[in-house]
Amino acid sequence: MTVSTVLAGTAETIRAVLSGDVNWGGHVPQSVVMIGPGEAPLPVLAHAPAWDAIDFSAVQGPGVVLAASPPTVSATRAVLARAAEAGLRTMIVRDGGVHALTLNDLVGQPLRDVDWQRIRARIAGKRVLITGGGGSIGAELARRVATLGPSRLTLLDSSEYNLFKIGHELPEAVAILADVRDARSMRRWLERERPQIVFHAAALKQVPLVELFPCEGVLTNICGTRHVVDAAHAVGADVIFVSTDKAVEPSGAMGASKRLGELFCHALDRQGKQRAVPVRLGNVLSSTGSVAPLFEAQFAAGGPLTVTDPNVTRFFLSIPQAADVLLQAAALGLAEDSVRGATLVVDMGEALPVVELARDVIRLGGQRPDIDMPVTFVGLRPGEKLHERLVGGDEACVESGAAGVVAAQSTARDLVDMHELFSRLEALAQEGEADAVRRELFAALGIEESQHRAVVA
Incomplete structure (x- = not known):
């Protein structure tokens, strides 16, 4: 079974995936939504100046495939939201195939310059x-x-x-x-x-x-x-x-x-x-x-x-x-x-x-x-x-x-004092003294019990 697919991406990323060795899994690219300038090798349904300004209103079909990851997590989340508003599922070309977006694509930010x-x-x-x-x-x-x-x-x-x-x-x-x-x-x-x-x-x-x-x-x-x-x-x-x-x-x-x-x-x-x-x-x-x-x-x-x-x-x-x-x-x-x-x-x-x-x-x-x-x-x-x-x-x-x-x-703590504190906390915890443990924990950090209670009340 084949599914007519709309690709979204820059001219460069669209050309790269169309010329690459991609297992499309039944998805057949028929048209594109273009991000930024350039010429596309397929009919263009819409142009957008940036990923977070993309418009899928002209797209007909079950979903849209991103030719590559948007440059930021916020842009990826914006694309997902706009696709959902248009009733479209969002997929992405990754690792030589077409895959669904996951939550990992939508949070955090990659560590810069991992050595x-x-x-x-x-x-x-x-x-x-x-x-x-x-x-x-x-x-x-x-x-x-x-x-x-x-x-x-x-x-x-x-x-x-x-x-x-x-x-x-x-x-x-x-x-x-x-x-x-x-x-x-x-x-x-x-x-x-x-x-x-x-x-x-x-x-x-x-x-x-x-x-x-x-x-x-x-x-x-x-x-x-x-x-x-x-x-x-x-x-x-x-x-x-x-x-x-x-x-x-x-x-x-x-x-x-x-x-x-x-x-x-x-x-x-x-x-x-x-x-x-x-x-x-x-x-x-x-x-x-x-x-x-x-x-x-x-x-x-x-x-x-x-x-x-x-x-x-x-x-x-x-x-x-x-x-x-x-x-x-x-x-x-x-x-x-x-x-x-x-x-x-x-x-x-x-x-x-x-x-x-x-x-x-x-x-x-x-x-x-x-x-x-x-x-x-x-x-x-x-x-x-x-x-x-x-x-x-x-x-x-x-x-x-x-x-x-x-x-x-932060301000240095004395190691001997830390060991003494931990020993007191251990003794209280082993006896199941929950209230005393809380008091000792927060006193050690200079937090008043009333402050703590105000948060958890």
Whole structure:
């Protein structure tokens, strides 16, 4: 079966795909929508000066195929919205075939100037261990690391199922079923594996759940981080600590636990030979528990799609983008003394209204948001904010040496004081003293309990 297809693109990209080896999968290009000047090899249905000014009103048929990705994420989202208004599905020529647009095409922004030569030099021939190695981010990171020539790749996770899945995919990797909350286990396994680089991705990250169970958040995100970093430094390994924008001026227990993890790494990084470098990520799209799979499941069930608040925004990046960020951080942060005691922060573009992400899911499914399928609002949950920030008001940004990456520096904490704080929090958490844990968390960050309560009320 063949389908008459309309191509959209610049004259250059249209000529390139028509002359290239593309598996059109039954799509037969018959006409074009031109972006910018130039001559087209097929009849022109419409001209547009730029991608975000494209007009599909003259297009008849089931869909439109983009000859190449628009230059920015915002332009791609504009094309999708205009096509949906015209009742068209949007596809794209990529990897030698015609594929549907995905959410990964619509969020974040590619890391600028990824230095793969430097990354390979950092990883090749090294023993690398990834905690949370079976999770969404950890598994993608493992896939990338496996292609960079490590002498040994070890994946540590407390989830038997996740470890089984990634172990089946990467049989050359060493799989370890263990929990970062167990200090003796971390010392034992890292002593056996003796990694040179550790990516610490294991964490509890669901804001509402950690708000309900702050003791568990402390035991995993604070105590687990101390166990991993201490065990890594004991065998001479450097650590990349995966953090979150929720650590910036936190309003909930999860963000507070990650901020204290950052500060602990800063204290160690300033005083020792071995490195401990936090890297701050935004919301990683399609990772376990993220909003994207929820929206997709709600769409498949016939809607509505639920958003907390019409004004809520988040910084988004895809799982592959997150892996690139962490690898760039390993290549840069572990080599540059100028970023000691700082958190690396990547430019993730503009924060995206979450309601627009929900509408994009509806458009990708071939329906019109608020017409064919509604979006409803259910209210912010405990610990959530309307808007996240990438850098706090108490942090100073300095150049990191890489385009699109800054080092956020803050007042140094004393390492002895950090260990004492973590020990107090661990004792309270083990006793299940949730209220006391919250008070200690926020007092350690100079946040008044009343401020915290005002956010979650």
